Amino acid sequence: MYDNRLRVLKDRLMAPLADAVGRLASPNALSVAAFALGLSCAAAAYAGLVLPSLALWLLNRVVDGLDGLVARRSGRASDRGAYLDIVLDFVVYAALPLSLAFSDASRALAAASLLAAFYVNGATWMYLSSLLEKRGRGAAASGQATGVAMPAGIIEGTETIVFFSLILALPAYAAVLMYAFALLTLLGAALRFAQGFKALKA
Numbered sequence: 001m002y003d004n005r006l007r008v009l010k011d012r013l014m015a016p017l018a019d020a021v022g023r024l025a026s027p028n029a030l031s032v033a034a035f036a037l038g039l040s041c042a043a044a045a046y047a048g049l050v051l052p053s054l055a056l057w058l059l060n061r062v063v064d065g066l067d068g069l070v071a072r073r074s075g076r077a078s079d080r081g082a083y084l085d086i087v088l089d090f091v092v093y094a095a096l097p098l099s100l101a102f103s104d105a106s107r108a109l110a111a112a113s114l115l116a117a118f119y120v121n122g123a124t125w126m127y128l129s130s131l132l133e134k135r136g137r138g139a140a141a142s143g144q145a146t147g148v149a150m151p152a153g154i155i156e157g158t159e160t161i162v163f164f165s166l167i168l169a170l171p172a173y174a175a176v177l178m179y180a181f182a183l184l185t186l187l188g189a190a191l192r193f194a195q196g197f198k199a200l201k202a
Helices: 004-024 028-047 049-074 078-103 107-133 157-169 171-199
Strands: none
Touching: 004 049, 028 049, 028 078, 049 078, 078 107, 078 157, 078 171, 107 157, 107 171, 157 171
């Protein structure tokens, strides 16, 4: 919900770090490093290691925020890199709820609800994104710095960081937080579907 507004601030604050890191690592290498941190976070969450899992999650988000910025600032942005980035991100987003469900069966239904919400949400924005690109109303037309159009929703990157941070930091409330996360994700997906269905009428 706040991604477009915060992305400019994030890019400005992280620009010096991106320039320094870009001299040492490629954007794709950063995507893979973020992926490794994300899976390590899931493993730590499964083991019940609260602070390490939270630290690894936040590191994952920092490194994941660097890959695209490094690519743009160094002139190495590519469709291949954007594709790698989004697929690896989605694997991490699936691994975290699964790790929490496997570590405590009482969270299983909440984790399943969240994964189902992710599934529905992905359908509402991914295919809409491809149709917007096809019609010339994609990322370039809207001024987005992403590889393809990212139709807005209630739960975007910023909210995902906040929710997963709370879930990892407060494991006793993980199930309640996952239900809330799932509900807001589905609500955003429903609103996006309605808006997209209307926009595609022409």
